[in-house]
Amino acid sequence: MKRSARYIIPSSQITPENAYLTRRSFIKSAGLAMAAPGLALGAAGEAAAAKARAVEDPTLYSEIISYNNYYEFSQEKTAVAALSHDLVTDPWSVSVEGLVKKPRKYDIDDLKKSFGAEQRIYRMRCVEGWSMVIPWDGFELGRLITEVDPLPEAKYVKFTTLLDPKQMPGQRKSYFAWPYVEGLRLDEAMNSLTLLATGIYGKELLPQNGAPVRLVVPWKYGFKGIKSIVKIELVAKQPVSLWMNTSSAEYGFYANVNPNVDHPRWSQRTERRIGDLRRVRTLMYNGYEKEVAGMYKGMDLVRNF
Amino acid sequence: MKPTGRTALLVALHLSALYPLAHAIWDYHTGGLSANPIEDITRRTGHAAIVLLTASLAATPARRLTGWSFFVRLRRPLGLYSFFYASIHLMIFIGLDFGFDWELIWLESPKKRFIVAGLAAYVILLSLALTSPKYMVGRLGAAWRKLHRMVYPASIFAAAHFVWLVKGDKTRPLIYAAVIGVLLLVRLFPWTARSRGS
Numbered sequence: 225m226k227r228s229a230r231y232i233i234p235s236s237q238i239t240p241e242n243a244y245l246t247r248r249s250f251i252k253s254a255g256l257a258m259a260a261p262g263l264a265l266g267a268a269g270e271a272a273a274a275k276a277r278a279v280e281d282p283t284l285y286s287e288i289i290s291y292n293n294y295y296e297f298s299q300e301k302t303a304v305a306a307l308s309h310d311l312v313t314d315p316w317s318v319s320v321e322g323l324v325k326k327p328r329k330y331d332i333d334d335l336k337k338s339f340g341a342e343q344r345i346y347r348m349r350c351v352e353g354w355s356m357v358i359p360w361d362g363f364e365l366g367r368l369i370t371e372v373d374p375l376p377e378a379k380y381v382k383f384t385t386l387l388d389p390k391q392m393p394g395q396r397k398s399y400f401a402w403p404y405v406e407g408l409r410l411d412e413a414m415n416s417l418t419l420l421a422t423g424i425y426g427k428e429l430l431p432q433n434g435a436p437v438r439l440v441v442p443w444k445y446g447f448k449g450i451k452s453i454v455k456i457e458l459v460a461k462q463p464v465s466l467w468m469n470t471s472s473a474e475y476g477f478y479a480n481v482n483p484n485v486d487h488p489r490w491s492q493r494t495e496r497r498i499g500d501l502r503r504v505r506t507l508m509y510n511g512y513e514k515e516v517a518g519m520y521k522g523m524d525l526v527r528n529f
Numbered sequence: 530m531k532p533t534g535r536t537a538l539l540v541a542l543h544l545s546a547l548y549p550l551a552h553a554i555w556d557y558h559t560g561g562l563s564a565n566p567i568e569d570i571t572r573r574t575g576h577a578a579i580v581l582l583t584a585s586l587a588a589t590p591a592r593r594l595t596g597w598s599f600f601v602r603l604r605r606p607l608g609l610y611s612f613f614y615a616s617i618h619l620m621i622f623i624g625l626d627f628g629f630d631w632e633l634i635w636l637e638s639p640k641k642r643f644i645v646a647g648l649a650a651y652v653i654l655l656s657l658a659l660t661s662p663k664y665m666v667g668r669l670g671a672a673w674r675k676l677h678r679m680v681y682p683a684s685i686f687a688a689a690h691f692v693w694l695v696k697g698d699k700t701r702p703l704i705y706a707a708v709i710g711v712l713l714l715v716r717l718f719p720w721t722a723r724s725r726g727s
Contacts (some may be wrong), residue, residue: 284564286564287564290563290564302563386611397698399697441696488642489693489696491637494633496567498564499564501567501625503627
């Protein structure tokens with residue numbers, strides 16, 4: 225597997241998974257006070273926990289696969305893994321269509337074979353104020369888009385998740401206008417950070433993480449990373465995402481990570497890395513400012529949240 | 530109600546009120562908390578607080594419905610347990626979630642209506658808890674009754690807190706709010722079963 229080192233977290237900082245499993249138990253005992261009725265987390269315990277796990281260490285695989293926002297299955301993060309366990313992800317096809325010269329329906333195995341996978345370790349910042357560091361395996365979305373050859377009118381990319389209430393119990397509730405839809409501006413989609421992921425930690429993506437293929441846009445809030453994609457369309461008009469449709473005052477089209485633009489519920493100034501008890505400062509564009517800020521030059525980021 | 534029935538009811542009350550705490554401690558030690566344990570216990574304690582507060586609101590209508598004045602004796606322990614969980618909930622928010630970073634808390638909180646509503650509910654519960662000992666009832670007299678009616682706005686604040694903090698599908702918090710609403714509304718109607726004594 226090819227490893228690209230230029231993306232933010234140097235591979236020298238990656239710890240083999242088993243090495244921090246032991247650290248983890250240390251954090252556990254240090255944080256013990258948390259569950260005691262007295263509830264005083266001792267200062268010593270806090271310091272120990274802080275030392276135990278560096279903030280840019282990849283999140284444990286066990287955490288990545290057990291704490292998931294995937295409303296098609298459940299609104300309870302810890303319930304998603306079990307409910308999504310039997311999702312059929314093979315056979316699977318992804319249709320790439322719309323304003324393109326060469327529309328094509330890709331079988332998932334063909335997609336993986338022809339585009340391969342490289343590891344990219346990205347931060348993932350959820351709009352709810354927690355974050356992970358995830359070693360994704362995938363390929364640049366731009367390569368796929370180039371292959372289908374967009375027409376000049378194509379300005380945006382619209383993504384759609386599988387609609388299958390039989391397999392996805394959350395879709396039986398009509399509160400959301402299923403299926404899940406997300407969108408990117410064409411330049412965002414072509415940015416070399418933007419990934420179609422098919423694996424994590426060198427293992428095939430599990431359903432709770434968006435198997436068999438999902439979007440990863442590390443400078444945007446996690447909900448932009450649409451899961452279990454069945455359709456990618458090149459379009460002329462800005463797509464309306466499921467979350468924009470649900471609550472347009474809270475969720476904008478861009479959803480770029482921005483500590484200076486507030487959300488009515490969650491603090492966007494800080495975040496908590498899963499596996500750590502402290503909050504850390506949230507970085508502009510989730511720390512990918514150098515790679516992406518140019519795309520938003522002169523834009524009012526408060527209005528275009 | 531017979532004395533054995535009362536004892537059973539009280540035992541059931543204490544057991545079920547302590548269950549969420551015991552469950553959280555058990556889950557902590559057996560790895561049953563989520564990967565975001567602070568969020569997990571914040572939600573659990575908040576949930577316990579609002580359920581117990583709702584239960585305390587149900588005591589008076591239950592007495593009216595059945596005529597058993599014993600139900601009213603459950604109000605105080607239910608209210609105090611609710612206050613207990615709300616206190617843990619708030620301490621987790623301040624101490625664990627924000628690590629006593631008062632500057633950050635001050636920056637964040639006033640703009641978030643769910644935090645303001647939650648704090649309002651807590652301040653009321655605190656004042657009710659402080660005046661809950663029996664000797665305070667006599668000392669404050671009529672003022673005590675007035676003060677303790679503040680549990681109604683407290684429950685409205687608590688319901689608003691829950692509704693406002695949930696993103697997307699608000700079905701569950703709205704059901705809680707509806708139950709609280711019904712328990713408040715029935716108080717406006719003068720129907721009362723005659724007391725059958727304690």
